[in-house]
Amino acid sequence: MKSVSQKRWTIFCKNKPAVICLWFLLVILILSLLSPILANDKPLIVKYDDHFYMPIVQNLTDEQLGGNLPTAADYTDSFTREQIQQHGWQLTAPIPYTAQTIDYFATQPFPIAPSQKHWLGTDDQGRDLLARILYALRLNLIFGILLTLVASFIGFCIGAVQGYFGGKTDLAIGRFIEIWGSLPQLFILIILAGFLKLNFWTLLLILVLFSWPNLTSVVRAEFLRTRGLDYVRAAKAMGASDISIMFRHILPNALIATTTYLPFILSGAIVALSALDFLGLGLPPGTPSLGEIIREAKENLNAPWIGFSVFIIMTLLLAALLLIGDGVRTAFDPHTKEDK
Numbered sequence: 085m086k087s088v089s090q091k092r093w094t095i096f097c098k099n100k101p102a103v104i105c106l107w108f109l110l111v112i113l114i115l116s117l118l119s120p121i122l123a124n125d126k127p128l129i130v131k132y133d134d135h136f137y138m139p140i141v142q143n144l145t146d147e148q149l150g151g152n153l154p155t156a157a158d159y160t161d162s163f164t165r166e167q168i169q170q171h172g173w174q175l176t177a178p179i180p181y182t183a184q185t186i187d188y189f190a191t192q193p194f195p196i197a198p199s200q201k202h203w204l205g206t207d208d209q210g211r212d213l214l215a216r217i218l219y220a221l222r223l224n225l226i227f228g229i230l231l232t233l234v235a236s237f238i239g240f241c242i243g244a245v246q247g248y249f250g251g252k253t254d255l256a257i258g259r260f261i262e263i264w265g266s267l268p269q270l271f272i273l274i275i276l277a278g279f280l281k282l283n284f285w286t287l288l289l290i291l292v293l294f295s296w297p298n299l300t301s302v303v304r305a306e307f308l309r310t311r312g313l314d315y316v317r318a319a320k321a322m323g324a325s326d327i328s329i330m331f332r333h334i335l336p337n338a339l340i341a342t343t344t345y346l347p348f349i350l351s352g353a354i355v356a357l358s359a360l361d362f363l364g365l366g367l368p369p370g371t372p373s374l375g376e377i378i379r380e381a382k383e384n385l386n387a388p389w390i391g392f393s394v395f396i397i398m399t400l401l402l403a404a405l406l407l408i409g410d411g412v413r414t415a416f417d418p419h420t421k422e423d424k
Contacts (some may be wrong), residue, residue: 095415102411112401116222121181123215126159131172140352160189179203181212183219183372205381205389208344212395218370221397223284227354231288232346235353240342244298247307248330254304261297261403269294273365287366291356298349299342306338344416347409351402358398374398 086277121128126139130149139159146153150167157164159174159277168174181187181202187210190196198205204213246257271289280286310316314340319329341378360366361375362382369376374394381391 092415095410099407099411101407102414105407106411108400109404109408112221113225113406116218116225119215119218119222120182121180122177123183123212124177125180125182125185127168127174127176129175131174132168132170133171150329160407171229179212179215179218181215184370186210186213187212195384195390197402198385199388202250205387206391207377207390208384208387213390214378216372216377217374217393217397220377223367223402224357224374227284227288227357228350231291231295231353231357232350234290236299236342236346236349238292238296239299240303240338242296243303244302244307244330244334245336247304248311248326248334250308250311257300258366265297267294270365273360277365280315282365282367284367287357287360291353291410295349295353295356297346298352302341302345303338306341310334310337322419342418343410344413347412349404351405351409353399354405 100122100328113316115122120140124140130137130138130139130144132149137148139157144157145151146155146157146164146329149157149164149170151157151164159165165174185203187196187206190206190210194210195208196202196206196210202212202214204217206212212221242257246254258368276282276290282290307330316329316333319333324333357366357373358378359373361371361373364379364380365421367373377390378398381387381394384390
C-alpha cells in the first residue's frame with residue numbers, strides 16, 4: 085500500500101507540464117545562484133609564477149601580476165592579460181562580465197545588438213544583458229522565496245489562532261485584517277521611499293507587512309473545520325495544551341490546503357518586486373532586477389532585444405510557477421484519483 089505522500093507524488097509526476105516546469109525552475113534557480121561563477125569579469129582561477137589565486141574571492145593588486153601600481157588588478161587590461169599568459173594561465177567565466185561591467189572596448193554605440201561578444205546584446209550603458217538577467221533572476225528568486233516563506237509563516241500563525249479560538253478572537257483579527265488590507269500599499273511605499281533608503285531588506289520587510297494576509301483565510305477555514313473533529317476533542321479531553329493541539333494535530337491537515345498556494349504567492353512576490361522596480365519605487369537604481377531591465381526596455385525601444393529577452397524569461401518563469409502550482413493543487417485534491 086502506498087502512503088498518502090507517495091500517492092500525491094505519483095499524481096504530480098503524471099502531470100507532465102508541471103514536472104517539466106519544476107525541472108525548468110530548478111535549473112533556472114541553480115544557474116542564477118551560480119551567476120558569480122558563470123558571469124564575472126574576474127578570472128575564476130589564476131596561476132602566476134607557480135602560485136594559484138582565485139580572484140573572485142581574493143583581491144589581487146597590479147603589483148602581484150607584474151605591474152607597478154598598488155591598486156586592484158584590472159583583468160580587462162591587455163597588459164595584465166599578457167602578464168598572466170607569460171607567467172601562467174587563467175580560467176575565465178563563460179560570460180566575462182558581471183551585471184555592472186561596462187564594455188569600454190566596444191566599437192559600436194550603446195546599446196549593442198546581440199553578437200558573439202554579447203550573446204543577448206547590451207543595455208544603453210554598455211552592460212551585458214545576459215549577465216544582468218542572470219543576476220536579476222538570482223535577486224528576484226531569492227527575494228520571492230524569502231517573502232513567500234516569511235509572509236506565509238506569519239499569515240499561517242495568525243490564521244491558525246483566528247480559526248482555532250474563534251469567537252471574539254476571530255472577530256477582532258478579522259476586522260483588523262479588513263482594515264489592514266484596505267490600506268493603499270502603493271501610496272505607503274511612495275511615502276516611505278521619500279524618507280527611507282530602500283534596500284533589499286527594508287523592501288522585503290515592507291512587502292511582508294502587506295503580504296501576510298494572503299493565507300489567513302485559508303488557514304482559518306481549515307482550523308475552523310478541524311477543531312470540532314473527534315481526534316481534536318479527544319486530545320483536549322486528555323489534557324493536551326492548545327499549542328500542542330494546533331501544531332501536532334491540526335497543523336498537518338492545514339498544511340495540505342496551504343501548500344498548494346505557495347507557488348502562486350511566489351509568482352505574486354516576483355511580480356510585485358518587478359513592478360516596484362519598474363516604477364522606480366523598489367531597489368536602488370543600478371541594481372540588477374527584472375523590473376529595472378523592463379524599464380530599460382521601455383526607454384530603449386530602438387533596442388528590441390532588451391524587451392524580447394526580459395519578456396521571454398518573465399513569461400517562462402511565471403508560467404512555470406503557475407503550472408507547478410496547478411500540479412500541486414491537483415495532487416493534493418482529495419477528489420483526484422491515481423491512475424492505475
